[in-house]
Amino acid sequence: MSDKTSFPAVSYDTDARPEKRKNESIADWLGRQIVSGTYACGEAIPKEMDFLAETGISRGAYREAVRRLVGKGMLVTRTRSGTRVTPREKWSLLDPDVVRWSFETGKPPDWYIRALYEMRAMIEPPAAAFAAERRTEEDLQLFRDALHAMRYCDMTEDSWHAADASFHRAILVGSHNPVLHSLEAGICAAVAHTTAFRYRDMSNPHTRNPVDEHAAVFERIEARDPVGARRLMTELVDTALLDSRGTTVFDLGLPTLKG
Amino acid sequence: MSDKTSFPAVSYDTDARPEKRKNESIADWLGRQIVSGTYACGEAIPKEMDFLAETGISRGAYREAVRRLVGKGMLVTRTRSGTRVTPREKWSLLDPDVVRWSFETGKPPDWYIRALYEMRAMIEPPAAAFAAERRTEEDLQLFRDALHAMRYCDMTEDSWHAADASFHRAILVGSHNPVLHSLEAGICAAVAHTTAFRYRDMSNPHTRNPVDEHAAVFERIEARDPVGARRLMTELVDTALLDSRGTTVFDLGLPTLKG
DNA sequence: TATGGGAATATGTCGGACAAAACATCATTC
DNA sequence: GAATGATGTTTTGTCCGACATATTCCCATA
Numbered sequence: 001m002s003d004k005t006s007f008p009a010v011s012y013d014t015d016a017r018p019e020k021r022k023n024e025s026i027a028d029w030l031g032r033q034i035v036s037g038t039y040a041c042g043e044a045i046p047k048e049m050d051f052l053a054e055t056g057i058s059r060g061a062y063r064e065a066v067r068r069l070v071g072k073g074m075l076v077t078r079t080r081s082g083t084r085v086t087p088r089e090k091w092s093l094l095d096p097d098v099v100r101w102s103f104e105t106g107k108p109p110d111w112y113i114r115a116l117y118e119m120r121a122m123i124e125p126p127a128a129a130f131a132a133e134r135r136t137e138e139d140l141q142l143f144r145d146a147l148h149a150m151r152y153c154d155m156t157e158d159s160w161h162a163a164d165a166s167f168h169r170a171i172l173v174g175s176h177n178p179v180l181h182s183l184e185a186g187i188c189a190a191v192a193h194t195t196a197f198r199y200r201d202m203s204n205p206h207t208r209n210p211v212d213e214h215a216a217v218f219e220r221i222e223a224r225d226p227v228g229a230r231r232l233m234t235e236l237v238d239t240a241l242l243d244s245r246g247t248t249v250f251d252l253g254l255p256t257l258k259g
Numbered sequence: 260m261s262d263k264t265s266f267p268a269v270s271y272d273t274d275a276r277p278e279k280r281k282n283e284s285i286a287d288w289l290g291r292q293i294v295s296g297t298y299a300c301g302e303a304i305p306k307e308m309d310f311l312a313e314t315g316i317s318r319g320a321y322r323e324a325v326r327r328l329v330g331k332g333m334l335v336t337r338t339r340s341g342t343r344v345t346p347r348e349k350w351s352l353l354d355p356d357v358v359r360w361s362f363e364t365g366k367p368p369d370w371y372i373r374a375l376y377e378m379r380a381m382i383e384p385p386a387a388a389f390a391a392e393r394r395t396e397e398d399l400q401l402f403r404d405a406l407h408a409m410r411y412c413d414m415t416e417d418s419w420h421a422a423d424a425s426f427h428r429a430i431l432v433g434s435h436n437p438v439l440h441s442l443e444a445g446i447c448a449a450v451a452h453t454t455a456f457r458y459r460d461m462s463n464p465h466t467r468n469p470v471d472e473h474a475a476v477f478e479r480i481e482a483r484d485p486v487g488a489r490r491l492m493t494e495l496v497d498t499a500l501l502d503s504r505g506t507t508v509f510d511l512g513l514p515t516l517k518g
Numbered sequence: 519t520a521t522g523g524g525a526a527t528a529t530g531t532c533g534g535a536c537a538a539a540a541c542a543t544c545a546t547t548c
Numbered sequence: 549g550a551a552t553g554a555t556g557t558t559t560t561g562t563c564c565g566a567c568a569t570a571t572t573c574c575c576a577t578a
Contacts, residue, residue, distance in 0.1 A: 047529085048528075059564085060563070061563080071328070080526095083528090111437060115436045122381060178347060178370060182349070318534095319531065319532070323530095337540075337559090
């Protein structure tokens with residue numbers, strides 16, 4: 001285990017959020033280790049005793065962290081056999097934490113980015129259609145606030161990305177489908193990270209503020225036009241996918257699911 | 260807490276799966292309590308000490324169970340404040356465990372069933388289209404096995420429902436989108452439970468073996484026809500939704516997301 | 519070779535103690 | 549009287565050490 005990045009033994013609390021509980025910090029660190037491939041899928045991670053010896057963490061805190069990841073389908077524990085990393089197709093790949101860990105530990109694999117785009121293309125257009133049918137006045141205000149921020153912020157600012165995420169969040173919330181709403185955090189994390197990745201090169205001709213396309217979707221939702229909202233939302237996601245294809249290599253064949 | 264259904268103190272291991280670990284059993288029991296509304300969203304669940312006193316469980320096992328549910332977004336813990344049930348929109352409503360708990364603890368609310376159908380209608384048709392483009396020979400065999408079992412099993416048998424679930428699983432696996440694949444367990448749980456609910460009345464004229472419609476989808480996938488596969492899959496899900504509308508009350512207005 | 523039983527080992531459970539954080543209360547101060 | 553700050557209480561968070569349980573390994577035996 002010495003060749004792996006070991007959990008910061010003493011000064012782990014110098015992170016961005018020192019207020020986090022220890023078991024949460026460990027879960028974060030462990031999750032990042034796993035998604036970044038430090039431990040191969042199907043293989044065992046170091047046994048508890050080794051972990052505690054290296055990190056100085058107590059067994060209870062470590063075990064609670066492991067339980068978090070077990071709940072996300074990333075780990076399985078068996079008496080005597082040890083704790084193993086689950087094959088990737090068992091992971092909750094739309095879980096907000098998993099998305100965040102994947103994008104915060106370097107560029108995630110192309111098959112993952114592509115799969116997330118495909119999910120957006122499946123989910124966001126019909127969600128916009130539902131929103132057009134069911135949106136309330138409060139929902140509309142969420143859209144207006146997000147669009148206003150998108151229009152008057154520079155795309156290089158974090159606030160612009162936050163506004164973009166808020167717009168897509170408003171779509172899912174406005175759909176008034178609770179299951180869709182529950183995917184909000186994961187989808188928005190995917191939107192935010194894939195968009196940031198897409199717009200990292202500001203000299204690219206595709207890099208322009210897409211606020212008008214967003215406003216067009218909103219206008220159809222406000223007009224209670226499900227068909228129009230779905231069509232414009234489809235164009236929005238397709239444009240994003242095409243732009244991304246222009247700046248990265250997606251033609252790697254089918255994604256490998258074998259772990 | 261005495262008025263709530265308390266965790267079986269001593270004979271909890273007489274359940275279906277005595278081989279389960281205690282912390283898993285507790286998580287199952289706690290999850291069922293929460294989805295069945297024993298503890299209102301936003302309100303605190305009994306504090307650890309009370310729990311341990313009533314059940315005889317050790318604190319460590321209980322806390323590990325709580326961590327599982329925290330990972331699914333159903334609970335939040337705060338020092339001194341206690342442990343609270345999260346608002347429903349924060350739950351992972353497509354998590355296999357959440358779906359299972361919801362359907363195994365009595366009939367889930369109509370807004371949940373409807374939302375799951377809407378998710379199926381969003382996800383399964385495009386998944387079928389992807390499967391038509393990307394399916395391998397092994398994928399096709401999964402379809403054939405499932406269809407064969409559906410055709411020659413009686414719809415009252417559990418094996419028929421297992422075959423039905425296998426067919427829908429084959430759609431998601433055959434899509435070769437890892438994120439879709441990761442939703443497999445949750446979607447299939449939704450399919451299985453909503454279908455069992457829909458076919459519970461065998462005297463209903465809608466209650467007939469839909470194997471031919473399934474076979475038609477497979478035929479389009481085998482023929483590498485994404486457009487046809489998507490269209491037939493849409494019809495399949497729409498039929499299921501319409502049949503369900505005929506046997507239950509769905510017109511309850513918009514779902515309430517306020518918890 | 520097959521098999522049965524015991525040793526080894528990793529996770530699972532238990533109990534108790536103390537730490538830390540958040541809330542409540544009350545006294546102090548302006 | 550309102551804002552401020554010290555103090556105590558309560559609940560979750562962390563740590564430690566011991567033992568239980570399940571599974572694998574290994575060897576003796578038939």
